[in-house]
């Protein structure tokens with residue numbers, strides 16, 4: 159079906175500009191779910207792809223890793239596809255089995271619920287310091303992204319990796335530049351987004367290479383020390399593999415949590431009765447965080463590539479075809495969620511796909527939940543009044559749905 163015939167003219171669901179200008183194209187996705195859930199998107203200067211918009215289909219595809227591979231491409235671009243940066247080894251999420259299972263097992267125990275219980279107090283302390291800076295005065299105005307949702311995950315990731323405190327800001331800057339490479343605010347003059355991202359990756363890798371050497375000499379209880387000790391088939395990982403680990407943890411754990419935290423905060427500002435509900439019943443913090451992830455769904459899409467022909471809802475996805483899994487669409491699926499367009503902090507059940515599903519299910523989901531809890535639980539109970547203090551600015555990206563700036567004005571209840 160040609161896209162011009164559709165009731166969402168001007169919306170290109172894979173174009174970063176769509177997300178910067180309009181936010182998530184929920185009307186377009188709702189139309190697709192209702193009329194053509196395995197939608198062939200042809201009108202693009204990039205690779206044509208299948209847009210998968212229903213919860214059941216995103217789940218089915220994600221649970222068939224042998225049929226739908228991650229290796230060939232992880233995202234779909236609105237422009238002609240650039241060759242993969244071969245000089246960088248694949249990260250966990252770009253691997254397929256059997257390699258993926260082996261590598262995931264090397265680290266999974268560090269992100270398990272019991273590992274998280276051990277980290278709880280440190281994460282709580284890091285979060286507390288960040289939020290405390292905000293709640294010193296009873297009346298205030300700030301960019302919530304800059305003050306809370308950006309520094310919190312980067313501080314936690316830096317601490318987990320074993321990055322010295324004075325370098326935490328470097329990490330913050332690098333991840334902004336890699337993920338937001340297509341956004342004018344982070345763009346580098348005279349460079350295409352790909353060139354800019356590549357340059358930043360080199361800086362990041364150079365920095366971590368130095369740190370890896372230091373940790374080899376003086377190991378600690380941190381993740382980089384773990385990367386230097388990991389073995390596959392009795393052999394230590396080579397330096398490039400160790401660096402790929404650093405990269406995936408920094409990139410995957412940072413922008414996602416930042417945008418989940420910001421997106422959730424925006425939802426609270428727009429639905430203040432939910433703040434009152436949380437104040438009346440603090441035990442709702444767990445389900446509230448879950449709803450914030452469903453509501454904001456920070457990852458817009460990940461891609462898979464068919465390794466053989468596959469029938470889905472009467473369509474034939476051919477071997478080699480690209481599919482885009484639209485998680486925010488799955489998270490508004492009327493067949494799964496009661497009142498999907500309502501932000502309800504006591505939603506139960508809440509089978510959202512914000513952290514994905516199946517083989518590549520988010521490794522950091524427990525950590526992300528903990529960070530978001532910490533961000534909200536010291537602030538929301540004290541909110542008396544809150545409003546937006548300016549326009550909400552969104553990131554120009556069709557991978558991570560980013561709130562770049564969230565200006566808020568608030569009055570707090572006495573501590």
Ligand code: HEM
Nearest residue numbers: 250251410411414415418513514515518519520521522526
């Ligand atoms: C709200 C925050 C987060 C969101 C929304 C999120 C979302 C996702 C999604 C959608 C996937 C792909 C799942 C799939 O393909 O089925 C993923 C994978 C992954 N995430 Fe997260 N994530 C978050 C936080 C984190 C954190 C804090 C970390 C680690 C510190 C992390 C590490 C990873 C890793 C390593 C993978 C790849 C797993 C694999 O390929 O086996 N994420 N995440």
